[in-house]
Amino acid sequence: MAPDASGRRRRSRFSPLTRQVFLYLFCLIPAVSDIAQGMANRLGPNPVSACLHDFGLWAFRFLLLSLAVSPLRRFAKLDLTVYRRPLGLLAFTYAALHVVFYAGVARHFDLHVLWKDFTTRPFLTFGLLTFLILLVLAMTSTRKAIMALGRRWARLHKLVYIAMILACIHYALSFKTWHTEPFIYAAIAAGLLALRLVPKQGKRVVGE
Amino acid sequence: MAVYRYPRPASSDITPRQLFFSRRAMLGAAAGGVLAGGLGSGRARADAPVAEPTRGWPASEKPTPRDDVTHYNNFYEFGLEKSDPAELSGSFHPRPWQVQVDGLVEHPQSWDLDALTARFGHEDRLYRMRCVEAWSMVIPWQGFELGALLRAAGVKAGAKYVAFTSVVRPSEMPGQRGGLFSLQWPYREGLRLDEAMHPLTLLATGVYGDSLPAQNGAPIRLVVPWKYGFKGIKSITRITVTDQQPPTSWNRMAPNEYGFYANVNPDVDHPRWSQSSEQIIGEGSLFKTARRPTRLFNGYAEQVADLYRGMDLRKDF
Numbered sequence: 353m354a355p356d357a358s359g360r361r362r363r364s365r366f367s368p369l370t371r372q373v374f375l376y377l378f379c380l381i382p383a384v385s386d387i388a389q390g391m392a393n394r395l396g397p398n399p400v401s402a403c404l405h406d407f408g409l410w411a412f413r414f415l416l417l418s419l420a421v422s423p424l425r426r427f428a429k430l431d432l433t434v435y436r437r438p439l440g441l442l443a444f445t446y447a448a449l450h451v452v453f454y455a456g457v458a459r460h461f462d463l464h465v466l467w468k469d470f471t472t473r474p475f476l477t478f479g480l481l482t483f484l485i486l487l488v489l490a491m492t493s494t495r496k497a498i499m500a501l502g503r504r505w506a507r508l509h510k511l512v513y514i515a516m517i518l519a520c521i522h523y524a525l526s527f528k529t530w531h532t533e534p535f536i537y538a539a540i541a542a543g544l545l546a547l548r549l550v551p552k553q554g555k556r557v558v559g560e
Numbered sequence: 561m562a563v564y565r566y567p568r569p570a571s572s573d574i575t576p577r578q579l580f581f582s583r584r585a586m587l588g589a590a591a592g593g594v595l596a597g598g599l600g601s602g603r604a605r606a607d608a609p610v611a612e613p614t615r616g617w618p619a620s621e622k623p624t625p626r627d628d629v630t631h632y633n634n635f636y637e638f639g640l641e642k643s644d645p646a647e648l649s650g651s652f653h654p655r656p657w658q659v660q661v662d663g664l665v666e667h668p669q670s671w672d673l674d675a676l677t678a679r680f681g682h683e684d685r686l687y688r689m690r691c692v693e694a695w696s697m698v699i700p701w702q703g704f705e706l707g708a709l710l711r712a713a714g715v716k717a718g719a720k721y722v723a724f725t726s727v728v729r730p731s732e733m734p735g736q737r738g739g740l741f742s743l744q745w746p747y748r749e750g751l752r753l754d755e756a757m758h759p760l761t762l763l764a765t766g767v768y769g770d771s772l773p774a775q776n777g778a779p780i781r782l783v784v785p786w787k788y789g790f791k792g793i794k795s796i797t798r799i800t801v802t803d804q805q806p807p808t809s810w811n812r813m814a815p816n817e818y819g820f821y822a823n824v825n826p827d828v829d830h831p832r833w834s835q836s837s838e839q840i841i842g843e844g845s846l847f848k849t850a851r852r853p854t855r856l857f858n859g860y861a862e863q864v865a866d867l868y869r870g871m872d873l874r875k876d877f
Contacts, residue, residue, distance in 0.1 A: 390846035396643060397628035398695070398839070399846050458839070458849050465834070473832050525832065528693065529742060529813065531640060 368434045376438040382410050383449060404453045408479075408526075411446035412519055414439050415486075416540055419516060423547040437493055440512070444490040447483050475525035478518045485515040513548070516541050623686065624697035624842040626768045632841055633775045634691065635794055636743055637726070637733040644735070645775030652732045654771075654778035654795070663723070663800035666714030673779050677765055679712070680704035685762055685783070690824045690858045692788035692810075695839040701783055702766030707757040715753065715801055722756040723806030724749045724782060725798040743809050749782065749793035750806035750820065754867055760785055760860060763796075786857040786864045788822045819877040823868070824858035828877045 364371060386406050390399040418439035424430045459465050470480050489509055491497070498505050520541050524534040623629075635645035638652075659676065662668040682702040689697045710722070726747040730736040736745050755761060762783040765772060772778040777794025784791050790810050800806075810818035817831055826836045837851050844850030857864050868876075 387846070395846075397625075397632035397841050398642070400839075400844070400849050403846065457847055460848065460851065465837075469834065472829070473834075475832055527640070529636075529640070 371434060372438045375435055376442060379414070379438075379442050380445070383407065383446065400453065400457050404450060404458065407446050407450040407453060408523070411443050411450055411486075412523060412537055414443035414446060415512070415516055415519060416537070416544065418443055419512065419541070419544045423544060427547065441490060441493060444486045447486050451480075451483050475522050478522040478525065482515050482518040482522055485511050485518070489515075513545055516545060621688065621698045621840075623700050623768075628842040629697060629699055629767060630773050630775060632697075634693075634789065635735075635775055635777070637735045637745070637747065637795075638775065639735045640742075646773075648734050649774035652729070652774040652778070654774060657779045657797075659780060659796055660798040661709065661713045661800075662798070663802050664716040664719040665710075665801050666716060667712070669713065673765070676709070676763075676780070677704075680708050680763075682765055685764075687762070687783060687785040688858050688860075689783075689785065689789055689792075690838060690854065692790055692818065692822070692830065692835075694830075694833060694835060694837070694854075695841050696852075696854075697841050700768055701762060701764040702769065703762045703764035703780075703783065705759055706761045706763050706782070707759060709763065709799070710757060710801070713801070718803050719801045720753055720803050721801075721805055722751050722753060723798075723800040723802055724751075724793045724796055725800070726793050727795045727797050743813055746797075747793055747809045748807055749791055750808050751784065751791075752867075753801070755784070755864075758864060758867065760863055786824060786860040788818075788824060790818065791822050821868075821873075821876050823873065823877070824854060825856055825873055825877065826854040827856075828874055 366374070386395070386403050389395050390403055393399070395402040418436055421432050421436040421439065424432060455461055455466055459469070469476050471477070489512060492501060492505065492508060501508060520534070520538040523537060524530070527534075631646045632642045633645040634642065635649075638645040638648045655673070657673040659671045659673065660668075661671060682704055685701045685703065687699055687701060689699050706722075726745075726749075727733075728736060728746045735742065751761070762785075763780055764777070764783045765780050767773070767776050772781065777792070777796075780796050781794040782792045782796065805820060808818075808820055810822075811820050824835075829835050835854055838854045840850040840852060855861070
């Protein structure tokens with residue numbers, strides 16, 4: 353975490369790593385809750401579909417939150433950079449649960465069926481591409497990978513913008529009709545992406 | 561005022577309603593218990609058949625649990641989520657109810673619902689239901705054949721189609737209030753006349769031995785078991801015999817995704833998902849869904865394939 357130049361905020365009693373782990377574990381509660389309720393038969397007649405949709409939605413939310421970190425720092429002077437990595441990893445974790453529930457629980461890991469799904473159903477293709485990007489970003493989120501990639505790391509992780517756009521399309525196309533929620537989420541995503549286009553004034557901000 | 565407290569049986573001893581009313585299954589199970597030479601359980605087995613089809617058309621699978629049939633519904637007039645129809649239909653009034661039968665018929669008439677059931681009665685039909693979203697149920701309906709009503713109305717020469725119209729009541733149906741991109745109301749459906757006259761085609765007034773709950777299409781709905789569920793228009797207010805193919809709601813919304821015929825067909829995929837198999841609602845677990853291959857005409861090919869002889873089912877999907 354950057355040193356507190358303003359001195360307004362006190363240092364936390366906990367190390368950055370501890371806080372990151374706390375946040376990550378805390379934010380796994382929705383997943384644990386869904387699975388527990390599903391096992392207790394309290395998710396309605398189609399618990400698999402309920403979990404599947406919830407996990408996808410949480411992946412989307414954490415992706416949005418991870419993209420909110422740098423605009424908050426730039427425009428609201430609120431530095432939550434320490435939480436960006438766990439938020440990104442949460443997006444990946446929920447996306448992975450989403451994919452495992454789809455491919456495994458719903459499709460029984462039938463590779464023939466899955467191949468046909470992913471190559472002929474546009475909304476699934478968008479979803480799979482989103483997941484593959486998040487997978488690459490998660491795998492290169494270790495300190496070691498950051499060091500090894502150097503300047504290329506920042507460029508590689510700009511792929512998250514593409515992932516965000518693909519996720520919006522995937523979500524909007526996943527219903528029989530147009531639902532309102534995907535468009536609300538897409539509007540928030542568009543806002544967060546648009547903030548990146550605001551020209552930086554005055555002092556150059558180092559890093560992203 | 562003092563309330564008289566009488567000894568009540570434990571709630572676990574109360575016979576579930578549907579078992580109480582299925583006397584035959586009860587007696588059968590009781591007799592079985594006696595024959596087995598014990599005081600055994602006098603209660604019917606939980607998986608005893610609740611509705612027996614009286615006229616053939618058996619569905620080979622066992623009925624989907626009643627709670628699932630009444631709490632996992634697509635009825636966009638009440639909302640887009642599967643749980644919405646059961647949760648948000650509390651202010652819907654299915655009585656009194658009139659069904660207008662008109663168009664190319666000898667005797668156009670507005671039927672009171674009670675007059676319809678008095679005239680045409682109802683029988684049990686255990687039907688498979690295949691949703692276009694690739695899930696399925698097995699549902700014990702009560703109702704009468706649409707053909708009986710059409711014969712009574714006297715279909716005129718030149719009639720080719722039957723158009724159905726559902727109800728518009730935004731004050732009672734929250735899904736009809738607003739919603740930017742929803743379906744257009746009223747919901748409309750249609751059948752070719754020979755499909756409408758087919759003995760499988762049912763006007764259902766009950767499910768699981770009770771009158772239809774609002775979420776299942778109270779008080780009267782169409783059931784066409786070889787077609788995707790969305791053909792089964794709910795809460796019907798008008799049945800019009802016509803010589804023109806009528807506009808239908810989902811087809812108008814997305815003509816490339818939902819055809820007029822909408823026959824269940826594992827070989828014709830929805831543009832956004834496969835129709836080759838279906839998830840069985842009420843079976844399977846959180847870690848493995850129950851699936852089975854989807855069958856042409858939802859397994860009713862023997863009864864209905866003749867209706868479509870010579871047609872290209874890919875073109876007329």
